[in-house]
Amino acid sequence: MSNEHNESLTLETNAFEYFEAAKDRFLPGISADAVILGYDGQHIKVLLLKAQVDDIWMLPGGFIEKEYDLDIAVHRIVKARTGLEELYFQQFKLFGKSDRNAHKQEHLKKFQELSSAAHEWVNQRFITVGYFALVHIEDVEPKPDLFTDICEWVALDQIPPLILDHQEIIDAALTNLRRQLNYLPVGINLLPERFTMSQFQNLYEEILKQKLDRGNFQRKMLKLDILIRHEKLKSGGAHKAPYLYEFDKEKYHEKVRNGIGFI
Amino acid sequence: MSNEHNESLTLETNAFEYFEAAKDRFLPGISADAVILGYDGQHIKVLLLKAQVDDIWMLPGGFIEKEYDLDIAVHRIVKARTGLEELYFQQFKLFGKSDRNAHKQEHLKKFQELSSAAHEWVNQRFITVGYFALVHIEDVEPKPDLFTDICEWVALDQIPPLILDHQEIIDAALTNLRRQLNYLPVGINLLPERFTMSQFQNLYEEILKQKLDRGNFQRKMLKLDILIRHEKLKSGGAHKAPYLYEFDKEKYHEKVRNGIGFI
DNA sequence: ACTCATTGTGTTCATTTGACAAAATAAGGG
DNA sequence: CCCTTATTTTGTCAAATGAACACAATGAGT
Numbered sequence: 001m002s003n004e005h006n007e008s009l010t011l012e013t014n015a016f017e018y019f020e021a022a023k024d025r026f027l028p029g030i031s032a033d034a035v036i037l038g039y040d041g042q043h044i045k046v047l048l049l050k051a052q053v054d055d056i057w058m059l060p061g062g063f064i065e066k067e068y069d070l071d072i073a074v075h076r077i078v079k080a081r082t083g084l085e086e087l088y089f090q091q092f093k094l095f096g097k098s099d100r101n102a103h104k105q106e107h108l109k110k111f112q113e114l115s116s117a118a119h120e121w122v123n124q125r126f127i128t129v130g131y132f133a134l135v136h137i138e139d140v141e142p143k144p145d146l147f148t149d150i151c152e153w154v155a156l157d158q159i160p161p162l163i164l165d166h167q168e169i170i171d172a173a174l175t176n177l178r179r180q181l182n183y184l185p186v187g188i189n190l191l192p193e194r195f196t197m198s199q200f201q202n203l204y205e206e207i208l209k210q211k212l213d214r215g216n217f218q219r220k221m222l223k224l225d226i227l228i229r230h231e232k233l234k235s236g237g238a239h240k241a242p243y244l245y246e247f248d249k250e251k252y253h254e255k256v257r258n259g260i261g262f263i
Numbered sequence: 264m265s266n267e268h269n270e271s272l273t274l275e276t277n278a279f280e281y282f283e284a285a286k287d288r289f290l291p292g293i294s295a296d297a298v299i300l301g302y303d304g305q306h307i308k309v310l311l312l313k314a315q316v317d318d319i320w321m322l323p324g325g326f327i328e329k330e331y332d333l334d335i336a337v338h339r340i341v342k343a344r345t346g347l348e349e350l351y352f353q354q355f356k357l358f359g360k361s362d363r364n365a366h367k368q369e370h371l372k373k374f375q376e377l378s379s380a381a382h383e384w385v386n387q388r389f390i391t392v393g394y395f396a397l398v399h400i401e402d403v404e405p406k407p408d409l410f411t412d413i414c415e416w417v418a419l420d421q422i423p424p425l426i427l428d429h430q431e432i433i434d435a436a437l438t439n440l441r442r443q444l445n446y447l448p449v450g451i452n453l454l455p456e457r458f459t460m461s462q463f464q465n466l467y468e469e470i471l472k473q474k475l476d477r478g479n480f481q482r483k484m485l486k487l488d489i490l491i492r493h494e495k496l497k498s499g500g501a502h503k504a505p506y507l508y509e510f511d512k513e514k515y516h517e518k519v520r521n522g523i524g525f526i
Numbered sequence: 527a528c529t530c531a532t533t534g535t536g537t538t539c540a541t542t543t544g545a546c547a548a549a550a551t552a553a554g555g556g
Numbered sequence: 557c558c559c560t561t562a563t564t565t566t567g568t569c570a571a572a573t574g575a576a577c578a579c580a581a582t583g584a585g586t
Binding site: 027028029030064066067068069070071091093094096097098125127129179180 | 290291292293327329330331332333334354356357359360361388390392442443
């Protein structure tokens with residue numbers, strides 16, 4: 001086992017090598033950041049990383065390999081943090097303000113001893129493309145990357161100060177998600193295999209930040225004819241046990257294709 | 264007046280200089296393309312350019328100045344082609360396929376004698392960010408750019424073969440436009456100051472590619488309370504003259520802010 | 527004055543929405 | 557074991573919306 005000092009050394013060595021090789025491996029001046037969203041039955045959460053060299057938090061991100069499509073690079077980034085091979089993700093915006101890495105140099109002062117090639121790489125102007133991903137939170141094993149020591153789920157109302165414009169990126173992702181909510185397969189990608197109607201409704205209430213009528217929500221979803229009703233929930237709650245539901249995936253995706261209409 | 268040979272020489276000299284200076288002026292590896300849309304009372308049209316050196320058509324586009332925001336570069340591009348200072352435009356997607364400039368080298372073979380710096384610029388991998396703009400077609404004076412000799416409005420169903428993935432970019436713009444139609448100020452940006460209800464309806468039918476019920480459309484729009492009714496249309500048509508309408512801009516934008524609900 | 531294509535307004539019926547109430551159900555406490 | 561309680565499920569009903577169609581008004585041309 002390595003002690004902290006060794007780990008730190010290893011990190012910096014790797015970071016040096018990483019930035020050194022970046023110019024040859026990656027497209028210049030562009031990065032990708034992923035807003036990875038999960039739902040634990042109570043709240044929407046986003047996967048965040050904490051930098052080793054500072055107390056600052058950030059979104060998972062990375063660069064684009066010269067020989068691959070944009071989507072492939074993003075898939076690699078999300079897979080590396082979550083362990084998930086199959087996932088739903090979608091591009092939503094390119095962030096191109098000219099001053100968006102103004103604060104980065106502050107954060108990267110710890111890397112002053114970078115070679116000039118590496119220094120040049122980290123100090124160029126970056127534009128970044130924002131993606132959001134919807135994942136089953138219980139299937140994820142969060143893994144930090146080269147520059148971070150913590151990777152964990154954070155509820156949307158408990159997000160700490162983030163690097164650069166990452167808070168803005170999260171906000172834009174959520175706005176985008178809300179606008180697409182009518183034709184986006186958000187349920188099938190965020191809920192576990194089997195779920196109660198309350199969980200389903202709460203998911204929409206979390207995203208929309210507004211209460212919905214219980215009876216009306218239930219009737220509407222059942223009428224869509226996309227749910228399979230199973231037997232009763234096991235014990236646990238001290239009240240009437242609800243049914244467990246499961247998506248009829250064929251019918252569900254058929255509805256999504258026709259673009260209508262959950263809310 | 265210069266003859267064609269001279270113009271061609273001038274073009275190539277400028278193109279040389281342009282590409283030569285590009286590395287210093289612009290961000291590497293990224294371009295912007297604009298789907299500029301207008302409505303002539305009959306059809307949605309898109310502003311296209313025809314290359315001088317080939318019979319290939321393309322979207323207006325350009326590169327991003329190193330010191331400016333993305334949006335500023337796009338505004339400059341659209342303003343240069345249309346002459347418009349104020350306009351509505353919106354980013355909709357970043358196109359990042361690794362093979363998206365595969366055909367470009369074919370098209371640019373005419374520029375073989377470029378200096379190595381210029382050659383390196385045009386042959387790098389480009390990702391491009393797609394924007395769409397909504398403009399008043401009657402206010403536009405189409406102007407070709409350095410590399411093109413024709414700049415004109417083309418109806419959507421008469422688009423010739425386009426360079427690279429530009430057709431895909433147009434399709435994506437229209438899909439995006441349709442999805443936002445409920446909360447997008449499309450009418451105020453595409454229709455002339457005064458318009459008839461038929462024109463207004465036809466605009467939506469063009470975008471949606473589907474017929475709408477005349478009576479219902481009219482009643483719905485009037486009920487939104489965003490229109491000012493003027494006196495009768497002058498002569499011309501051989502039938503009942505329709506009213507002319509104008510947007511009550513304050514009320515219109517108020518509705519747009521609240522996000523509801525044209526269709 | 528009459529025709530006619532088009533515009534503006536009405537009517538009708540089915541469907542959806544919103545708000546609320548009632549019935550059903552399981553767990554826990556006496 | 558019966559009753560309470562919290563929660564789920566289904567029901568009701570008035571109001572709003574949507575879709576399809578009908579009819580009246582208008583103004584240019586014959």
